[in-house]
Amino acid sequence: MSQTRVDSAPYRPSRRAALASGQPISELMHQALSRPELISLAAGFVEQTTLPLAPSKTAIDRLLTDVAAGRAALQYGTTAGYLPLREALLDRWLKADGVSPDSAQVSVDQVVITAGSNQLLHLAAESMLDPGDIVLCAAPTYFVFLGTLANMGIRSIGVASDGEGMLPDALEATLAELDEKGELPLVKAIYVTSYFDNPGSISLAEERRPQIIDMARRWSRRGRIFVIEDAAYRELRYEGEDIPSMLSFDEAGDTVISAGTFSKCYAPGLRVGWGILPRDLVKPVLEQKGNLDFGSPNFAQHVMHAVLEAGRLDAHIERLRGAYRKKRDAMLEAAEQHFRPLAGVEWIAPRGGLYVWVSLPANIDTGPKGTLFSRAMDAGVLYVPGQYCFPKEGPCQHNTIRLSFGVQPDDRIREGMRLLSEAIAAEMDSSDAEPIEAIL
């Protein structure tokens, strides 16, 4: 059978494919991968030496030595995920919130296991959003979720925030403005990274939590407005006390979706995340998941459960906190040494998380096409331009940078900070003569 030899007919990308290809972050990734000698202060990966070999080995040994347990782990699971794991993590969550299981509004059938918290965000988005709908986010916010939204044709609108997270007054003003424009029915969710957010390592202040939930409910006049709480970094706390989750303030139990993960606090390679959902979102989210992958890999769920059962998670988290605290201190010390002398360079000292958010003088453009970015690359250091972290609509600060102390060892952090400070100093010298308009 000979084939007709013709040129390839054109591949016509779907609408989603066309939207996805515009994501700027992939360009950055390509640049980073093509220059492996760079000191990357960009990647949000976790520190290699903290990865939990010993507890994982013990847990897996035990699991695979027990024939019935081992087989169960290697078989298909259910779409919602391994029940004992869901019970254990709900228990853990409620304990952290200071809620007794008996008085809790949520039960285990509202918990679903996903491939990282990211998949939960995606599934929740698929279950409530149509193209043209609106999600309100803090500005700045987690850029991967902005990519997910853009990919789906969703509008993201930034709400001004300060060192304690999204400003309730700014949220109220944004909602009122959208209502005036007749766009309130398009608003389906408010997205908040409640603990040590990516990119600023800022936690939403405790007193703002019920205010934002209350606001979501009050403005749900044209249909439900959900609050999506991304708690991926909750356990990476180096100072101070834990505060109750947004979920714990959702008295009616119909508003908050909480997403969590063991990726940051245990091992991203296992990729076990979860969501705790309002009752009427459980079925739609499971149906979406059923059509995607009918359940996350079962083996990793059984391993995480075995780690929890053996009481190894908390010990690991303590070790992690020590390691990251040290790296954070290295970055902050380097910032004092190298950034402090530069007028107009400011940063937020994080109490948890993996990131330091830096603001430069307003006339410095940190974007991938600006001269600072190429100066930094030439000097041998890579950062994430802050503009990637701003929703498409709303405020955007082109003079910001996200740095991560997650991956690099202390000495590389210090060296990277020194190199970056030199690039910034050079940029400040040259841009004194050049107003921002000429750069943008």
Next chain:
Amino acid sequence: MSQTRVDSAPYRPSRRAALASGQPISELMHQALSRPELISLAAGFVEQTTLPLAPSKTAIDRLLTDVAAGRAALQYGTTAGYLPLREALLDRWLKADGVSPDSAQVSVDQVVITAGSNQLLHLAAESMLDPGDIVLCAAPTYFVFLGTLANMGIRSIGVASDGEGMLPDALEATLAELDEKGELPLVKAIYVTSYFDNPGSISLAEERRPQIIDMARRWSRRGRIFVIEDAAYRELRYEGEDIPSMLSFDEAGDTVISAGTFSKCYAPGLRVGWGILPRDLVKPVLEQKGNLDFGSPNFAQHVMHAVLEAGRLDAHIERLRGAYRKKRDAMLEAAEQHFRPLAGVEWIAPRGGLYVWVSLPANIDTGPKGTLFSRAMDAGVLYVPGQYCFPKEGPCQHNTIRLSFGVQPDDRIREGMRLLSEAIAAEMDSSDAEPIEAIL
């Protein structure tokens, strides 16, 4: 801070959520779960006792004992997946096709690792399909993929098939008919389960493979028509020789997407699948995946690679084949004993896969609302109504049943078949008096 106490505002499902909630198979699953005493000949799970404890334990022990390898496995991976695993499985695929790596048209950058082959099907669909687009499928075909398509608002159209898979003449006729109606530009893909398909355990005949690819290319006048080859069951062969994949006939390298998985031939709990993609689909598929989960769980990929490296996969597959051959024989013997006496009851004897496809007399409705289904449930046996396996448009046989010999042990298979035959006999007796119109 007190909350405004009001009733919950309505949750407005997204279009996708609304489409997903109509999937009939979830009803069936609920029924099955609520009656655990049933003998399920419905589930396509794999046999519990064949799950590879020993080779997995050996592989993981080795992996976690090597500090660098162990850490790499517990860290984030890349969106495309673990390179050595992609190399190993491409190598294996080419070897099975009798293609030397030097003369192969495909290279490792066209391989992407996914959470089972199902996720690859989903990602490919997202990259090429918009609501209202058309995918042509064999009738019957894999119902989970039909669900994925329905969820996305895609039209699935069935193409008549026989004991050797999709009929090229019927495909040609369907394409010509769509062209006449002006709908050819909507046709984006032809979906074919090339080996031991679900639900019929039918392999597409070797000589039809290049014919279908040729046809896809010839009809690509209004944009590319891809051929999606689902090869999930390729390794589950109990008789005869392997045949070359559809990919091997894609001389221009622009048409065939091949999806495979280790779920059926190794362990579904690890959930490692893959796709081999035409060059211009690689970027869009990776961008979709980046927005969903930025890469499948890394640990399971390293485990699968270690299993392959240790040469343990082939030995396991041999063991599997022996076990499933025995179970298939048990089901076929029971069919001879209990179904043969029933006039008009026919089935296909599979040479691989996990399923037996049964046709009843034309006036028997096997659907979930028909009396046979409830008779079978009352007798204690569950089956998948064949109608679920037919695309929304095109031929549908309401008198068909999908049975699986994957999960149940031999004696339960025999007992399930006996109970089902009694239900069918009773149904035939009662429906003699009742024409099909009265039932439907």
